[in-house]
Amino acid sequence: MRARGRPARERAAGVVGPLRPLTLEELARRASMSVRTLSRRFRQETGVTPIRWLTHQRIQQACRLLEGTDLPVDTIAARTGFGTGSAMRQRFRETIGVSPRAYRATFRGTVQSAEPTRQAGGPDTTPV
DSSP states (O other), X not given: OOBTTBOHHHHHHHHHSSOOOOOHHHHHHHTTSOHHHHHHHHHHHHSSOHHHHHHXXXXXXXXXXXXXXXXXHHHHHHHHTOOSHHHHHHHHHXXXXXXXXXXXXXXXXXXXXXXXXXXXXXXXXXXX
């Protein structure tokens, strides 16, 4: 079933725009549906709840920002609608399995090695 000819997911996506903190009530109001109708139709069309879908959209945007910028996590959290860095860190770890910092380091190939590095041609300074 589609309200006004558009799927519920498309209507919800239209209000996400710049990702910012949104409530289910606001999504429903902007989609011209009741909360119950939006939730039911959204789940029928996508298989997930609107809030879970929105969190996934925010995580995807956060990943893009972590991969492509040097913005601090708190700034990324604000830009993606998580509100605070701690809220983003919690959701990010639950969804991706690592912290935003670890994700950025892994993506950029800057994971710190446990072994000391040597300069080419220099003496081995590794303790024995």
